[in-house]
Amino acid sequence: xxxxxxxxxxxxxxxxxxxxxxxxxxxxxxPDTAISPKGHxxxxxxxxxxxxxEVELVIRINRLGKYxxxxxxxxxxxxxxxxxxxxxxxxxxxxxxxxxxxxxxxxFDGSAVISKKYLDKxxxxxxxxxxxxxxxxxxxxxxxxxQMLFKIDQIIAYISQFYTLKIGDLIxxxxxxxxGQVNPGDVLEGFIEEQKMFEVKVR
Ligand code: ZN
Numbered sequence: 001x002x003x004x005x006x007x008x009x010x011x012x013x014x015x016x017x018x019x020x021x022x023x024x025x026x027x028x029x030x031p032d033t034a035i036s037p038k039g040h041x042x043x044x045x046x047x048x049x050x051x052x053x054e055v056e057l058v059i060r061i062n063r064l065g066k067y068x069x070x071x072x073x074x075x076x077x078x079x080x081x082x083x084x085x086x087x088x089x090x091x092x093x094x095x096x097x098x099x100x101x102x103x104x105x106x107x108f109d110g111s112a113v114i115s116k117k118y119l120d121k122x123x124x125x126x127x128x129x130x131x132x133x134x135x136x137x138x139x140x141x142x143x144x145x146x147q148m149l150f151k152i153d154q155i156i157a158y159i160s161q162f163y164t165l166k167i168g169d170l171i172x173x174x175x176x177x178x179x180g181q182v183n184p185g186d187v188l189e190g191f192i193e194e195q196k197m198f199e200v201k202v203r
Pocket of ligand 1: 007056172
């Protein structure tokens with residue numbers, strides 16, 4: 001399986017990092033080893049002084065597809081999960097300034113948290129879906145799919161022009177504003193609407 005992540009998909013988040021809003025989806029990958037073993041704590045890697053959380057809705061692909069038309073993209077996923085795209089922001093800043101790929105800042109072990117459970121999209125109002133992240137009990141990020149610059153079906157159509165999508169592939173769909181640093185001892189809890197999707201302890 002592969003993990004594809006969309007960057008700068010929420011205007012307010014692009015702005016908080018000083019980025020322009022993109023004209024087409026920006027994407028990058030994480031290796032499968034980035035998946036954090038379910039229920040395990042997140043260990044801050046030694047190479048970074050500023051690792052940040054990014055809560056994101058995650059789409060699980062359930063059909064093989066290439067050159068998927070946007071109008072058919074909805075047939076390629078049923079399950080929606082919630083995850084964290086952990087980012088070594090200091091490293092990302094370095095590589096961005098040099099015009100180098102982001103993977104070192106994005107793809108390290110444990111950097112892809114994914115909820116144990118997935119929700120059936122039929123039971124959700126996908127076009128108007130709220131999700132959020134609490135840090136130590138306090139809400140730090142909240143987003144709604146209406147704020148996405150590129151919607152899920154557009155993202156799938158776009159990515160599938162370049163990569164064949166396979167069953168089990170995960171697409172992290174971008175983070176809303178409010179990203180911030182984690183410190184040892186922090187507890188992160190993710191929610192879709194009122195449903196708690198995950199809890200991660202930071203070490
Ligand atoms: Zn992200």
